[in-house]
Structure formats: C-alpha cells, structure tokens
Amino acid sequence: MYKKYIFVILLAAVSFFMNNTALPTDIMEARNMVTAREIADEGNWLVPTMNGTLRLEKPPLPTWVAATVETVMPDSLAAQRAVAGIMGTIWTIFFFLLVKTISKNEDLSLLSVIVLLTCYQVVLMGRTATWDIYCHAFMTGAIYFLTKGLMNDGGKKWFWLPAAGTMMGLSFLSKGPVSFYAMLLPMLITSMAMPGFSLKGKWDAAAVMILLCIVTGGWWYAWLFTFHHHEMTVVMTKETGAWTGHNVRPWWYYWRFFTETGIWTIPVLASLAIPYWKKTIKDVRPYLFSVTWMVTALILLSLLPEKKMRYLLPMMVPCSMCTASLLMHLHTAADKAGRLLFRANGMLTASVTILLPVILYDTKMIDEKLLIILCPLFAILAVFIMREVTKHNVMRFAAGVGCVFMLTECFLLGGIGGLFGNKDRYSIHETRKMKALNGMRMYHPAHEPLRIELVYEAGRKILPLDLADSNAIKARLPFVLVSNGNVHEVMPKGIIDNVDTTRIGIFDDNKHPRGNRHYTNEFINNVTIIKEKTHHEQDKEL
Template sequence: MIKTLEKYPLLSLTIIVSLMLLIHLDVPNITIMEARNFISSREMIQDNNWILTTMNGEPRYQKPPLPTWLTAVSGLLFGANSLFALRLPAALMVLFSGFVCYYFSLKLSLSKNHSFRNSLILVTSFYVVGILNEAPWDIFAHGFIFAGIYYLFTLFEEHTSNWKKAFLAAVFFGLSMLSKGPVSLFAVFLPFIISYGIVFKFKNFKQKLVPFLSFIILFIILGSWWFVYVRYADPEAFLAIASRETGNWSSYNVKPFYYYWSFFVQSGLWTIPAFIALLYPYLIKRVENKKAYKFTFWWTLIAVVLLSTIPEKKARYLMPVLIPLALNTGFYIQFLIKEFSTLTSKKETIPVYFNFGLIATVGICFPVVLYFVLNDSFELYFINYISTSLALLTIGIFMIRSLIQKNIKVTFYLSIFFMLSIFVFGIPISKVFNKNDAFTSINSLHLYEKEKGIKTYSVGDVTPEMIWDYNGKLKNIHKNNRLEFPSEKKFGLLITNDSFEKINTELNSNYKLEFIKTYNLNVGAKQKNRLVRQFYLVSKK
C-alpha cells in the first residue's frame, strides 16, 4: 500500500484530499464567514454584481472578488444554494496547495517520497483544513502566492534569466492579491524573500534583476486593477470601507505580541513533530539537506514574527505559517523514518512514542467515548459509529504495533489514514450536536410574505447566516438611531427582543405591531442571540 502511494504521489494526494474534503463537503453547518462570502457569490449571480460586489444589496469591498467569482461559477454549474458547490473551489485549493508543496519540495532538492510526505503534512494540518469552514478566501490567497513563490524560487535558482517563470510568478501573485489584497505578500512572500536572502544569498541576481522588476510591475497591475476600478466607480463606499478595515488592524481584536507563539499547535496531528522540528540546534545536526532546512526554519519563524507585529490577531491568520511549517516538519519526519530504529536516547524516542501513541490511544478508545457521546442518538448514527470505530480501532492497534517495531514510515501513513477515516466516516456524526428543538429556518418566511403580499425589513443588521438562509435581501430601516419608515401600508419587520420596547415606542403612534413568529437559526444547544429574530406584521393605523 505505502509503495503504491509513494509511486503515484500526485494521484495519491488527489484521492486522499478528495476523500477527506469532498464526500461530506455539505455536512458542516455554515459559519458567519462562509455566509458572508456565499451571499456575495449568490448576489453576483442574481444581480449581476460581478465587479461592484455586494452583500445584502450593500457594497462589500472588504475582500477582492476572485474567490467570489470562482465560487459563483461553481454555483452556476452545480447550484447557487448548494453548500457543496460553493465550498468546492476552496476545497480544490487545498489540493492545489498540496501539489505546489510537492513540487516546491522537489525544487529544494528533496526526494520524491520526502516531498510527498511534506504535501501530506500540509493538507492534513488542522487549520489548513479547518479554515475552509471559517474563512475560505484565505486558502485562495495563500495557495496562489505559494504557487507564485514556486516560480519565483525557480527563477532565482536557475543560472539564466527565465522570463516565463517571472511571468507565471506574477500571474499567481496577482491572483493572490485579487483574493485577499496584500495580506499574503506580508504573511507569505516577505518572510520567504527574507529567509531566501539569509540562506541562498541571491547569487547571480544581477542578470535576473530586469525579469524580477518586470515581475513586480506585472503582479501589481494584475492584483490592483479591481481596487483602482472600485475606487473610482464607487469612491464614497470604497473609502468608508477601506477606512474601517485599516482601523481594525490597530483597534479590533487586539492581542499581545506573543499571542501567536503557540502557532505549531495549529498543525493538529503534527503538533509535537512541528515543535521538535523548530529546535534548530537539535535538528540541524541530523538533517541531510541542511541548507533547505535552514531556509524553511527561517521562513517559518520570520512569518510568525511579522504576523506578531500586527495588533489585530486571530487564530486563522496563522494559516500562512503552516506552509513553511509543513516543509520544516517534513525534515524531522524524514529523519525519524531513516534513523528512529537506531535511536537509543529516551530524550529522542519518548516524544515520538508520546505523539503517535496518543493518536493510537485516541483511536483505540474512540468506540467507547463515541458510544457515550451519541447516547440517545446511537441508533440514528449506528452505521457511522460502526465504520468510524472499526477504522480508528484498527488504525490504533496497527500504530501501536508499528511503534513497537520502530517503523516510523508505517506510523506516519497510519496517521494520515487516521485523519482520513475521521473525515470519511465520522463527519456525519457531527450532526448529533444539532439539538436545538427551537430551530426555525427563516427561509419559510417567504411563504408568509407571499400570502400577505408584503416585504420584510429589519431593525439593525441581520446576521449573515440569517440572510443566507433567508435567500433574499433584508433592508435595515434603523440607521443613524432613527427609523426610516417604508412607504408600504403593511410590511414585515424582524427585530430582537432587546430592541422591541424602543421600536414599539417609535412605531406606536402610527403603526400597529402584531407578533407572528420567532426565527431561531441556532442549530446547537448553545443559544446565540444574534441568530434569533422576532417577526412582526406592521400595519398603518
């Protein structure tokens, strides 16, 4: 099995990522970030807003449109309201990033098997996968710039100027900017270029200076045309949004400088190997390609330091660090595969036994733990329970066996199969946590609107998840602390419990409010007030 996987690395990678991400792509509940992006995609299709992007009919220029375009095209092909269709482009970008990781590793003069394992580490890292359900646009920005860096690295390393490589690098850099602005330039490219200078020294760079300058000019043109167009097509909205977004960098979600220094935890399965791979004095003596290891080591650390300088910090902003971290972790895994059977020092062997032994223990204990988690829902998820339990139990047992035999190569691939089994068999079980009996889809409101011949408005902005589920636009009529009354004699109104008294007072003199229904989009037991709205029928007296 392992020989077959390593013989066809790209096919193997394609199958693994497809099984992990595509089979149950529509199962996870939609998140607030996804809802924002998918609403913009849907409105592109419905309203033909392909350049001046919108959300709920309002300008949304916070993010460039390339991922929205790709998502909208997928929606046109497979259904504009299909979560599978809308998540598909981002999932394919994970596979694309895995391909780039493989080829980039080869450029670092690593073996095919080492390069394949690097790509597997990347696509199974926790936040590379997890970010798909939180902020899909990040994977586009970082995946495209990684491809651009591959061609740029090739340009730097070749002895002659290669205009084709410069052009392709510029195209992918431009695509990255059209995905999330200059974010990846700061988080991925700048750390790359600094670490490249430290390790590879920009040898023979003079003859490549003109192609490199041309690359910069071209990617700036490709990546900034949308910003320039929107700036002049809708200057007022663009400047207001730009001012708000730049202000967030220093005033919103501010965290201390050291907030990111547990970044290796974001790699999930690879947390301990990733940490040990960062112990430079230890690993530099044990790797074969010392220059490549130094390069990925500095790339990782510099990326974390640069991200730490920005006051606004979120866990998902660490995703670009996982690219060089996967490459760096691969050196440690390669060392273990070759040398672990001969290691005698407990300081070297105990972390390995602990890391993979913990994964094996989880697999062995999983059937018992899952049985109690399912509780009353056991019969409903019986097939998933049996398949997941058998897969993880078997993997856990074989992993213990391979550790006893000191066969880290088998242990590594069993870890991949562990992750794969959870996605293939276990993801549907996540629905067991959807236990809110009060859940009421706001999409059903359209039937009432049609029956009464009314249009619905909102007091305050409605959350993206509700707008997505509603499948329409809900105009906010309460702006600048005053109500802007619709012209209709009768209309629907969505308000929160907290604002009812105030709104009722303002409407009381001229309008009558009749409570109709509560819409609650909380799928789990934990109740978030932002996902609850009361619906009233408002009539002029």
C-alpha cells in the same frame, strides 16, 4: 511510488470534498455567499454589495467565483465549498512541487503533503467558502514559481518569474496583502539566508514579475479609485483602523501556534530545538529552510496588533515541511531523543485513534450500529500506527494517520459538527418555505444590529427600517419585520395601532448551545408580517 501518489490524491479528495456540508456555516462564509448571491441576482460584478450596501472591504476574486457558482447552481452550499476544495487541492499540488524543488526528495514532498492534509486548520479552511484558501493557494504557487526562478540558471526566467508575478496578483485580488506579509515576506527573508537563490542576470524578468503582480492584483482597485474614490477611501480608513484597533492581542498571543497542526503538535514543537537538529539531521537543508521560514512568519505575525488563530493558516506550509523533514530524519535516527520523540507522537496518535469513536458515542453523536462498525476499524488503524512506529517506518506511519483522517471525514464529521451544535436551533431559513412570505421584503429595526448570517439563512436582503417613521412604513407595506424584540416592543404604539400584524414565530439561529459563551440573543429573532390595517383584528398568528 504510484501507490503513494494515489494515496495522496485520495487523501486530498476526502479531506476537501467528502461530507463538505457537515459543518455549519460561519460568518465569513455568510458574508462571501450573501455578496455572491447579490452579484448573481443584480449583476453588480465590479461594485459588489452585501445586504444592499457596498462591499469593498474584501478583494473580489473569491466572490466572483462564488457568484459564478451561484449563477450555475443557486443556493448550493456543497458546490460553494467544493470550489474551496478545488483551491485546497491546487494549494496541495503547489506545495508538493515547492518541497520537491527545494529538497530534491520525492518522499519528503509526499510526506509534507500528508502532514499538510492532516493539519485540521487546513482541512477546515478547505471546506469553507471563504477568501483565505484562495490567497494562500495562489501565493504558494507564486513562491513555487519564484523559487524555480531563483534556483534556475536563468534559462527559463521568462516563464518562472512572470508566472510568479501573475500568481502574486491573483493572491492580492483574493485577500489583499495578507499572504504577501504572512507567506511571501518570510519566505524571501529565509531565501536570503540560504545559498542557492540568486537574481543575478534575472532582474529584467523580475521587473516584469513585479509589473504583472501590480496589474493583475491592482486593476480592480484602480477602477474603484477612479469611479468610487470617496467610498474606497472610507473603506481603506476603516480597514486600516481594524488592523490596529480590532482584536488587539499581546505579542505572545501565538505562543501555542504548534497546536494548530493538531496531531503533529509534538514534532512541530520539537523542531524548535534548532541547534540540536542542525547537528543531527543529515539532509539538513529542507529542515533549516522550513524552520527558518516558520519562525520568521511567527515573528512577523506576532508583530501585528490584530491577531486571530486562523491567521496562522499560512504557517501550516512551513510547519508541514518542517515536520516532514524531522520525521524523515527519525526514519533512520540513531539518537535516543529522536526515537523517543517519534514514539511519543505515535502513542498519542494511536490513543486518539482508538478513543475517538467511543468519545463520540458517549456524547450521543453516533449511534450504536455505527460504533460497532467503526470501533474495530479504528482499533486496527491504532495497532497499525503503533507497529509502524516501532519499526520506524515513517511513510507508513503517516499513511496510517491519513487513513484515520479519511475515516473520520467519511463517517464522523457530522457527529463532530453536532458535538458543538445547538440542538434547539430553529433557523430563519425555515421562512424560505413559507408561502405567506413570498414576494414580501424583509426589514429589521434600524436601531438593532443585524447578523449577516441571518441574511444568508433567510435567502434575501434584510434592510434597516426606521420604525418611528410612519411614512417609511406605509410606503413599504406589506413587509416582514425581523426583530430581536416583540413587535409591540420595537414599534411605537401610535404606528402599530394603524397596521395589522401576523406573528410568524421566534427563530433561534445560534449554532452553539445555550450556555456556550458564543450563544447570543442577536441570533434570536421574532418574525412578523406587517400589513395595511383592513380589519379590527390584530396580532394574528400563523
């Protein structure tokens, strides 16, 4: 048994921490880290700003953590993502404890964790310095404590339920009500339909739980409403409008939710055959609990107008438990459908395993020497997986899948990231190294939209400036202008004739290659030094 625990610990460590800077940053990370940098630099902990403007849209706990890391280890993407990895590990621990509490089966708990750690969306978010991993990790902890409280005879109600309330509050302070709706509500609906859960004799502790949740999660909002009432009202109106008018999708948008589990797509899809498995699975309680939770969460998420595939992240918890419950049944299944399902998933897994390094080599993302080393290793794992599938040894099969993921994360993650990257990228990050720009503030034309990723890459604020206002320009000289167009295109002739301009270059911060639908001119910018006119020369170039 200890070997199984050591394997899971190793899998979690590799999944969340190994090569954690291999993938490029995204817009959510940029927002979080820019806000954290400004907190660390300016000390505005209670009223965060992002590029100089109030940032009250997101609860502050993850940003406070990021700001603390920024204070200790400035400008370290690896450190920021390592904290997300720690939260991913905490999420994994609470998930293990939750499954063990519900199922009373240690093997099922370990198998559920292996499935969770090999869902690609979980691995991705555990390597991303954003808010999602925080709120769902804390909420899983809250659900674990709540489950212990509801299933307990009441002897430890004053520990389990207050602990659940504190965790709920931390989740709210991480991303508002998101995890309450996507995780807690479907779990409560599920528990009402399952025997063994009761609040009898525990209402006083439940009241304390709710009070602790409100105090822990709501004190920052109460402070803002007291001292920044107008700004907070504007933000709430904006956020409410976003949920009903931004990224609006049809109710069936999440029909392919099962593909978000990656390699476990087939068993997750098969688990929806509830009438069949209800009669076939011997230890049916964990399966019924998880599949009901999964379907309820899917329905609730589908009811929201705003939809994004990453919003399915909290569903990976019931999906993983459901998949593990099904796999545990297939370990001893005598029914033909179960065996066929297990072998189909095993063949798919083995095929992907043996082809992955070859595909990356064909796309020039790994060199020949690495291919020579990795191909035999992946081939051995593919054979191992198929052998364990034929033996119906589920735990060893899952361990083989875990080894595939670890090998990929150790040696191929950089290549996979490069597969979708922009080879011609020349980031504005390079301006950090240019001594000629030291001490100068950066501005962008007020009429042009600015991507927050540029602020993160530049390592400083890029504030809006009205280029038609000669007094505003004169008051800020010298400064650096970041503009989509050439300086002659964005600055009026009457003003540009009275300043000296030094062209630094054109920077392309697109993370996707030209021709990709995500490639945009918003990431292509001219960088120009604007100085007070002292000579007849203009338009110099460094």
